[in-house]
Amino acid sequence: MAPSANVEGELAPAQDIESSEKPLENGAKEQVVPATSEDITAPKGKAKTANGAQQKGKPSEGSKDGKPSGKELKEKAKAEKAARRAQQKGRQPGQQGQPIVDLGPEKQKNADTRRPSVAGPAPTTKIQHKRTGSASGGAQKPIQFRPVQAHAAPISEEPPKENKNVALFDHLYGNPRRNTVAGASKDVHPAVLALGLQMRNYMICGSSARCVATMLAFKRVIEAYITPPQNSLPRHLTTHLSSQIDYIVSCRPLSISMGNAIRWLKVKISEVDVTTEESEAKADLCNAIDSFITEKITVADQVIARRGIEKIRDGDVILTYAKSSIVQQTLVEAFRQGRKFKVIVVDSRPLFEGKNLARALTDLGLEAQYSLTHGISHVIKDATKVFLGAHAMMSNGRLYSRVGTALVAMTAKEADVPVIVCCESIKYTEKVALDSFVHNEVAPPEELITQGETSSPLSKWLDVPNLQLLNLMYDLTPAEYISMVIDESGYLPPSSVPFMQRLSLNT
């Protein structure tokens, strides 16, 4: 990160260094000559940036506190963070960039006093925001109108744009997903560049697939990596990876499994002995990544499939929702072993992942029935077991999976059909979630518009007043609806997930 700042030397990088250095309480000397002091302060600066990147990784997963909470401290931290992010990503200057640039010098002034409680410029901007919102909302349109800090037009004379975000999920919107590789940091490896866009377009989709693809891309990053002079691999490679991760996040937020894998990789990198030859260290890391993928995903999937088959009996009707690679593997394996069963694939808009599953199963010769979610209460009567995939398992035993899963699980519970979740332990997280509102991912609402149909009623939704589209990616299934979780260590009740999560961390 630091080297990139040096190259792009304009007003922005200097500001970046200054603002990032402040919390460190470094002396004024380093601020005066950042370029020369780089070598001396390298370790500190690096540790800091890595830290910052991690902090940043989290909110982008969904908990961006976008609400104008009124707390000045939060506001200030946010502005600081936004400014840093704007420079690191080299985002194209647009409407969103504007307020950040404005905030920069103000913050600097404010930072001299370093007292957030003093009435400085920051609160003023906040008040300004509020005023803009209430004034325009009240005067011109009788609709509910709430400006978001990023989207709010600073001048009230312009015709106010309607906020198309659904208010309840306002905190989840974040920055719009990246469409092109333009403006990506020059550090980002081509493999990662491609991967980000593939994930964005759902060409690589599914928690495990994304995790594997990310780790393979990082392997190539590591292979191509050369430690800059006067840096050590364990220290510098982590920051180098962080810029790759930032890029991926800008395309689509990280999945839980990716987060877990990246955390593992960072620990592995930090464990590399400084005295190791670089080529040797890189080879070791690549091997570690390979065995990680084999152990945590490939073999885990095989074991889970084997255990899942044991629960499929002749005459069963297996209902599944959308498409999970591990559920597909289980069903295909069971069919190959000669089990006689039927499959009902329940699917939903906008991704229609279940179509692929139904096609794959029928191609094999399995009897499959395809239905959309609105038919669930009907098809559940025929089902004897429900198999579900997972995006993540929370520490309170709840399942975080493709939106609609909770509905299927609830219906199954109501109909007394056992619900089985297949989930690799890499998808366990120590996070706890109680509802689907706090943590979630909002996909671009345009995906809801039926493709290929110009006369789709939704195609002009942006011009329709009072219309907001919500395209949530995930939902949360309560643990009571889940009869069993199958992971690579065996059958578990959902309540044992935190226990296994801790266990898999230790090994």
Added chain:
Amino acid sequence: MAVSSNNSMPTPTPEEPSITSHSNGSPPFDIVKTYNELCRTDPLLTHPIAAIEALISLLAASPVDTISETLSLLSTATTALKSSVSNPIALSAGTDLFQRYIISTLQQRSSQDAKGRSRRNLAGGTEDFRAVLAHLLANSRLFVQRANEARGKIASVARKFVRDGSTVLTCGRSRVVAAVLEATADENVRFQVIYAEDPLPSSPNSTNIVNNLRRKDVPVAVIPFAAMATVLSRADFILAGAESVVENGGVISSMGTYQMGLLAKSKGRPFYVVAESHKFVRVFPLDGGDLPIKGMGIEFSTENEEGKGMHEEGRRKERDLCVEFTPPELITAIVTENGVQTPSAVSEELIKIWY
């Protein structure tokens, strides 16, 4: 294996010299017979413990020299034992536990030995194995003893649930339930018991809870099983025993427990299960049909049986369907010798044993 037994020939062992021949030589040890004998002679012995005792006697009687020989002997005996009974789950709790225990002990010992002595000393190794085995057998007897003491511990924990003036509803012939209620009666707690009588004719060996409690001046009302729903509102809580406790916290126990659990849930009465922790077994049934128990299916027929009473068919089914599965959501708590646990804690206990 053959090499090692040849090597062990010259070493003086206290056993018979029939080491070279495998277990088919010498009078064969009949594991099934031993197990049945143990169950018959000691009515207080649970199935898993009887299985463990049978396996210990098998090991003590069999000349084994290597770890793999021991393990293969154990696994064949276990398979024989399991196939001999209609419900192998209760038994497998014991055999699995014992196998696990043997493996972990042997691994520990052998890793210690590997550090201490050179690998080439084969004769010494065999002798050492015998020492390990002797130590193991002595320890496993201790293990059995502790398991038998568990019932007393459970009684001391569970009797706190029985308060002065409370009414307990129970059924079945669980030894742990009997122990709990008798211990409570000994504490001079004034309580009443409603006993739902099992329509199965009880074997003469089974403990008679009703008689024992009445002897201790505890008022007992005996009701037919069908009256359970009517009587339930009079009871404060339900106490049930279990044959096995499975991974999701559900229990496998005598017929009628599931009904009792369902009724207790619908009437809002706490449903406590008392069971020793050696009854925990690594089985995860999704429902009653998912159990590896013979004769759990029902058969439909359009033919009347000639010359037999109406109930003959049902009676026979009753004998076959001796156990059933009660799902964890009906169970308020499971009381083991380690204390009161929620059903979800069972899985964690099992993971701790197996990993």
